[in-house]
Amino acid sequence: MSPVIGRLAPTPSGELHLGNVCAFAAAWLAVRKAGGRLLLRMEDVDAVRARQEIEDGIRRDLDWLGLHWDEETERQSTRDYRPTLKVLQDHTYHCGCTRKLLKSLQGEHPLSCRQAGHETGPLRLALPTQEVRFDDQVFGPQVLGLDPSQDPILVRRDGLSTYLLAVVTDDIADGVTQVVRGADILPFTAIQQYMWRLLGHTEPAWAHTPVILGPDGRKLSKSHGSEAVASLRERGYRPSDIWSQVLPWLGLPSASYPAEVVDLFDWRRIPRGPIQVAPR
Ligand code: GLU
Numbered sequence: 001m002s003p004v005i006g007r008l009a010p011t012p013s014g015e016l017h018l019g020n021v022c023a024f025a026a027a028w029l030a031v032r033k034a035g036g037r038l039l040l041r042m043e044d045v046d047a048v049r050a051r052q053e054i055e056d057g058i059r060r061d062l063d064w065l066g067l068h069w070d071e072e073t074e075r076q077s078t079r080d081y082r083p084t085l086k087v088l089q090d091h092t093y094h095c096g097c098t099r100k101l102l103k104s105l106q107g108e109h110p111l112s113c114r115q116a117g118h119e120t121g122p123l124r125l126a127l128p129t130q131e132v133r134f135d136d137q138v139f140g141p142q143v144l145g146l147d148p149s150q151d152p153i154l155v156r157r158d159g160l161s162t163y164l165l166a167v168v169t170d171d172i173a174d175g176v177t178q179v180v181r182g183a184d185i186l187p188f189t190a191i192q193q194y195m196w197r198l199l200g201h202t203e204p205a206w207a208h209t210p211v212i213l214g215p216d217g218r219k220l221s222k223s224h225g226s227e228a229v230a231s232l233r234e235r236g237y238r239p240s241d242i243w244s245q246v247l248p249w250l251g252l253p254s255a256s257y258p259a260e261v262v263d264l265f266d267w268r269r270i271p272r273g274p275i276q277v278a279p280r
Pocket of ligand 1: 167
């Protein structure tokens with residue numbers, strides 16, 4: 001069997017929070033248990049939002065938490081996504097819809113735009129009406145529908161590649177065989193799997209970890225600064241304090257570091273969540 005290749009793919013526009021830590025811990029544990037290789041990839045495709053000091057902070061947090069990677073791959077801001085677009089050219093088209101029109105259609109994209117032959121504007125991927133099936137390691141068998149009224153944007157109006165174009169291109173280029181991330185991305189997995197196949201590759205194993213909610217019941221994000229790893233460290237928390245909270249979210253006993261529970265890691269033990277952080 002070919003070796004498992006996993007990745008940590010932080011976006012350096014927001015500090016690492018406990019939701020990221022949960023997904024990264026699962027990615028780390030799964031690779032270590034399989035004796036595979038773990039890559040680090042900085043997902044700074046949105047160069048406007050990415051910030052060097054946040055990237056430095058993420059590296060410091062990962063190191064402090066003991067989530068070490070084996071190899072760093074090319075960051076998104078220096079990659080060339082044009083070869084992927086070339087392969088997909090029969091499936092893409094420029095969108096001429098105004099924001100106002102899209103708003104009035106409530107997110108549904110008109111099929112007529114595909115035939116309009118626009119020469120500028122965001123580049124969209126034409127989706128078929130099709131069911132996509134995969135077996136998520138945590139969420140089990142999935143049947144998700146592709147819908148032509150949801151043709152996703154691959155290149156923005158300003159020329160920036162989107163997350164979708166970047167992540168699929170990178171995962172293929174990096175030889176990733178196992179993608180582990182938060183369940184908020186589960187709905188986008190169908191399009192990614194469709195793109196993997198259009199590009200002539202077999203998709204990786206997919207695994208989605210429970211969404212972590214803040215004490216206010218909303219998904220942890222940048223706005224929950226107090227649940228950021230850096231903030232917890234500043235308040236005197238140690239890595240073992242973080243791990244005794246996060247490892248049980250993956251169905252594992254609390255431990256000082258994930259390295260102590262590698263043997264116990266099992267996809268089937270991971271709850272599907274969502275999980276809410278208690279107020280501190
Ligand atoms: N960079 C993405 C994030 O931070 C992760 C993308 C992925 O794992 O597919 O949410």
